[in-house]
Amino acid sequence: MVLHRNLGPYDTTAIGLGEMPLTIEDNLGWQQGIDTIHAALDAGCRHIDTAWAYYCSGGEEQTGEKLVREALSSWHGPRDEVSVATKVGHYRNFTDGTPTWDVDGRPENLILRGKQSAKALGVEAIDLLYFHRPDPAVPYEESIEAIRQLVDEGVAKYAGVSNASIGQIDIARRILGDRLIAVQNQYSPIYRQTQDTLDYTGKVGLGFVCWSPLGGYRRKKDETVFDPFRAVAKAHGVSYQQIVLAWELAKGSHVFVIPGAHRPRTILDSLRSGEVRLTAQELAELG
Numbered sequence: 522m523v524l525h526r527n528l529g530p531y532d533t534t535a536i537g538l539g540e541m542p543l544t545i546e547d548n549l550g551w552q553q554g555i556d557t558i559h560a561a562l563d564a565g566c567r568h569i570d571t572a573w574a575y576y577c578s579g580g581e582e583q584t585g586e587k588l589v590r591e592a593l594s595s596w597h598g599p600r601d602e603v604s605v606a607t608k609v610g611h612y613r614n615f616t617d618g619t620p621t622w623d624v625d626g627r628p629e630n631l632i633l634r635g636k637q638s639a640k641a642l643g644v645e646a647i648d649l650l651y652f653h654r655p656d657p658a659v660p661y662e663e664s665i666e667a668i669r670q671l672v673d674e675g676v677a678k679y680a681g682v683s684n685a686s687i688g689q690i691d692i693a694r695r696i697l698g699d700r701l702i703a704v705q706n707q708y709s710p711i712y713r714q715t716q717d718t719l720d721y722t723g724k725v726g727l728g729f730v731c732w733s734p735l736g737g738y739r740r741k742k743d744e745t746v747f748d749p750f751r752a753v754a755k756a757h758g759v760s761y762q763q764i765v766l767a768w769e770l771a772k773g774s775h776v777f778v779i780p781g782a783h784r785p786r787t788i789l790d791s792l793r794s795g796e797v798r799l800t801a802q803e804l805a806e807l808g
């Protein structure tokens with residue numbers, strides 16, 4: 522069984538499916554996306570992470586949310602066990618001809634996008650709605666007030682913040698109170714700069730969701746950072762990706778991972794990371 526943890530009121534899996542690779546640039550097509558989500562759910566995954574902005578730059582908007590909706594409605598398993606998180610505040614654009622991610626954290630935009638997200642997901646209320654990324658042109662408080670309005674109006678059940686510092690988490694805590702259940706920040710062996718927020722969320726009782734937990738796939742990365750994980754993987758007879766995810770999950774019982782996948786094989790492997798038992802010595806070596 523896939524490892525379960527409590528994310529706010531949700532009893533869900535500590536390993537969720539990061540939907541982004543299924544619908545942004547270089548995805549492998551709609552049916553592959555449906556098959557990948559179905560494979561994850563069939564294997565016991567009960568959390569899916571998507572976003573308003575998970576579509577190809579210049580293409581149809583919200584295809585990530587629409588894919589999740591179609592996959593869930595054509596799945597024959599227990600839909601009510603699955604929590605779905607989405608995010609608002611980003612949109613896709615082109616900069617110098619390259620697909621990019623822009624932000625728009627104006628309250629009126631967030632309110633509009635939140636309602637569009639609920640519609641695309643086909644739900645009355647979104648399980649978990651994150652503010653995707655701070656907009657430097659908008660005071661953080663104003664963006665978070667809009668997220669609170671969406672929860673108060675019943676568009677979302679619970680809220681989260683993403684790409685947030687401790688100061689911003691505190692603003693969100695003040696405005697959202699117990700509506701705030703999660704912080705989603707980048708965290709992996711190649712990106713440990715958010716360790717302070719991982720520690721802080723544990724202290725204040727929030728879930729910490731690691732994005733790009735395997736170091737991401739869109740940019741070239743320093744592969745040598747993963748060598749110690751490869752060594753431990755060899756001893757356990759599993760993939761080094763399972764060791765990376767298990768190491769992250771061992772950082773605290775409030776930690777969640779949402780590995781991305783383009784195909785069933787990779788998410789099926791990742792879902793087994795909760796079974797890996799790392800020794801105290803291995804954890805000390807991995808840092």
Ligand SMILES: NC(=O)c1ccc[n+]([C@@H]2O[C@H](COP(=O)([O-])OP(=O)(O)OC[C@H]3O[C@@H](n4cnc5c(N)ncnc54)[C@H](OP(=O)(O)O)[C@@H]3O)[C@@H](O)[C@H]2O)c1
Nearest residue numbers: 539541732733734735736737738780781782783787790791
């Ligand atoms: N909040 C934010 O601002 C933000 C930003 C970025 C991402 N995210 C979220 O985080 C999720 C994950 O991030 P990500 O997709 O960028 O990167 P990632 O999870 O670090 O890496 C995904 C890559 O790892 C590979 N992979 C996954 N599990 C594997 C396994 N067990 N064995 C071998 N390879 C494996 C996948 O391979 P295949 O391609 O071969 O399947 C994919 O190429 C996204 O899907 C999205 O939901 C959030």
